[in-house]
Amino acid sequence: MNDWKPTASLNLLKQRAKMLADIRAFFAERNVLEVETPALSQAANTDPYIESFSLDSGQRFLHTSPEYGMKRLLAAGSGDIYQICKVWRDEEAGRYHNPEFTLLEYYRIGFSYQQLMQELEFLLITLLMLKKPANYSSYQQLFIELLQLDPHKADHSTLIDCARKNIPELEMGDESSWQKQDLLDVLLTHCIEPSFANDRLTFVYDYPVTQSALANIRGATQTEVALAERFEVYYGSVELANGYQELTNARKNAEVIETELHTRKQQQKKEFPKDAYFLQAMESGMPSASGVAIGLDRLLMCATGQKKIQQVISFPWGRA
Amino acid sequence: MATYNTSEFRNGLKFMLDGDPYTMVDNDIVKPGKGQAFNRVKIRNLKTGRTIEKTWKSGESVEAADVMEVEMEYLYEDGEFWHFMEPTSYEQHAADSNAVADVTKWLKGQELYQVTLWNGTPLSIVPPNFIELKITDCDPGVQGNTAQGATKPAVVETGAAIKVPLFVDEGEMVKIDTRTGEYLSRAK
Numbered sequence: 001m002n003d004w005k006p007t008a009s010l011n012l013l014k015q016r017a018k019m020l021a022d023i024r025a026f027f028a029e030r031n032v033l034e035v036e037t038p039a040l041s042q043a044a045n046t047d048p049y050i051e052s053f054s055l056d057s058g059q060r061f062l063h064t065s066p067e068y069g070m071k072r073l074l075a076a077g078s079g080d081i082y083q084i085c086k087v088w089r090d091e092e093a094g095r096y097h098n099p100e101f102t103l104l105e106y107y108r109i110g111f112s113y114q115q116l117m118q119e120l121e122f123l124l125i126t127l128l129m130l131k132k133p134a135n136y137s138s139y140q141q142l143f144i145e146l147l148q149l150d151p152h153k154a155d156h157s158t159l160i161d162c163a164r165k166n167i168p169e170l171e172m173g174d175e176s177s178w179q180k181q182d183l184l185d186v187l188l189t190h191c192i193e194p195s196f197a198n199d200r201l202t203f204v205y206d207y208p209v210t211q212s213a214l215a216n217i218r219g220a221t222q223t224e225v226a227l228a229e230r231f232e233v234y235y236g237s238v239e240l241a242n243g244y245q246e247l248t249n250a251r252k253n254a255e256v257i258e259t260e261l262h263t264r265k266q267q268q269k270k271e272f273p274k275d276a277y278f279l280q281a282m283e284s285g286m287p288s289a290s291g292v293a294i295g296l297d298r299l300l301m302c303a304t305g306q307k308k309i310q311q312v313i314s315f316p317w318g319r320a
Numbered sequence: 321m322a323t324y325n326t327s328e329f330r331n332g333l334k335f336m337l338d339g340d341p342y343t344m345v346d347n348d349i350v351k352p353g354k355g356q357a358f359n360r361v362k363i364r365n366l367k368t369g370r371t372i373e374k375t376w377k378s379g380e381s382v383e384a385a386d387v388m389e390v391e392m393e394y395l396y397e398d399g400e401f402w403h404f405m406e407p408t409s410y411e412q413h414a415a416d417s418n419a420v421a422d423v424t425k426w427l428k429g430q431e432l433y434q435v436t437l438w439n440g441t442p443l444s445i446v447p448p449n450f451i452e453l454k455i456t457d458c459d460p461g462v463q464g465n466t467a468q469g470a471t472k473p474a475v476v477e478t479g480a481a482i483k484v485p486l487f488v489d490e491g492e493m494v495k496i497d498t499r500t501g502e503y504l505s506r507a508k
Contacts, residue, residue, distance in 0.1 A: 173376075
């Protein structure tokens with residue numbers, strides 16, 4: 001029996017340590033403060049697509065990201081902050097998924113999300129030692145170029161037809177069980193992500209409002225629908241990071257959480273208590289900021305050319 | 321009817337798709353950070369042996385297939401069916417030509433085979449990795465030829481054509497690897 005042994009080589013453990021040191025040096029240079037917030041808290045993430053682990057005894061949940069806690073610090077006047085921590089998501093393990101993983105999350109006061117994308121590009125290019133600059137595309141542009149449809153305007157049956165035509169391996173089942181967002185997700189993951197250049201970063205920005213989470217929503221204009229000011233970063237087709245122009249309006253934050261709880265109920269998912277401290281912090285006022293969360297295990301995979309996340313984690317899920 | 325939810329997907333799971341039984345070969349999760357998860361699965365058709373890729377929205381289910389793997393002894397062929405028997409229960413099963421297609425050249429009485437049953441009917445048969453068979457036809461051994469690795473064609477009792485070293489004679493028992501069809505050694 002060799003299952004007690006680590007699945008990551010000693011060399012990879014050293015590379016992980018170096019990556020963490022490089023990240024800390026990057027933020028020290030920019031006067032961004034390293035902070036810690038609770039991993040085990042009384043409220044859980046209400047996002048309907050992310051499941052929290054809960055403790056059997058008493059009402060405590062493992063955090064799925066340090067977002068609520070860090071935003072409470074921002075509201076309390078912390079200034080620019082970052083955190084490197086373990087987070088947990090109750091989902092299946094896979095080639096790119098370990099239910100326990102390491103996240104880098106950071107916030108820049110007064111930054112627009114475009115500014116944050118630029119800074120993040122510099123950080124990631126340094127850590128991945130890339131020679132080429134990143135590609136930038138809006139979510140809409142990608143769908144129009146690759147699938148000839150506007151993701152913000154296409155109706156349910158257009159998306160169903162597009163998925164059937166472009167993803168022959170899809171076992172669709174009952175068409176009515178597919179929400180519009182599910183169809184956009186399957187097209188994104190099966191048709192768009194695989195087309196990304198594999199020798200550079202791709203930034204995708206301006207998402208449908210149905211996927212805004214806690215990102216700011218830019219209202220509709222005469223020429224443009226309302227959009228979530230949110231971005232994702234990929235290296236090749238591997239999703240590395242998710243960032244927002246943060247939603248600072250207290251009432252809108254409360255509405256997002258109510259909507260998420262309502263969706264959870266509709267989808268018959270576990271109902272979680274909402275984070276009252278987070279909502280109180282938003283009431284007291286959060287400064288304008290942009291923030292991003294980066295999956296460090298995947299980043300290490302990409303930096304070292306590993307094919308499975310288990311190769312960069314000492315003891316992955318099955319051996320934890 | 322038993323079903324399997326995507327959260328139960330794992331390698332080796334037997335299930336039905338479009339009327340055919342399949343086994344899962346590789347299961348992976350595809351999930352955008354803020355979105356719906358999908359299971360991208362490599363599956364093998366147990367009738368044709370063909371491997372294909374499928375995607376399910378996580379949370380969907382597939383119908384379980386009544387597929388079992390049982391070790392059975394080969395009995396005889398009657399011109400239409402090939403008959404096998406479970407050694408403990410003496411229960412007999414008739415396999416059609418599709419099920420035995422890849423294995424007829426290694427079928428020998430009283431030998432044990434891995435039989436995949438679907439709804440109680442043999443679907444495919446895997447021979448043992450190593451089998452001992454009698455040479456029924458080959459040229460006589462050539463005296464004095466000591467060339468290393470030189471071989472000659474031979475036919476064994478099951479009808480399979482193989483290559484054997486020059487010193488092997490008709491009537492001898494030889495050990496063969498059924499996965500490669502290669503001669504391994506003389507049998508004791």
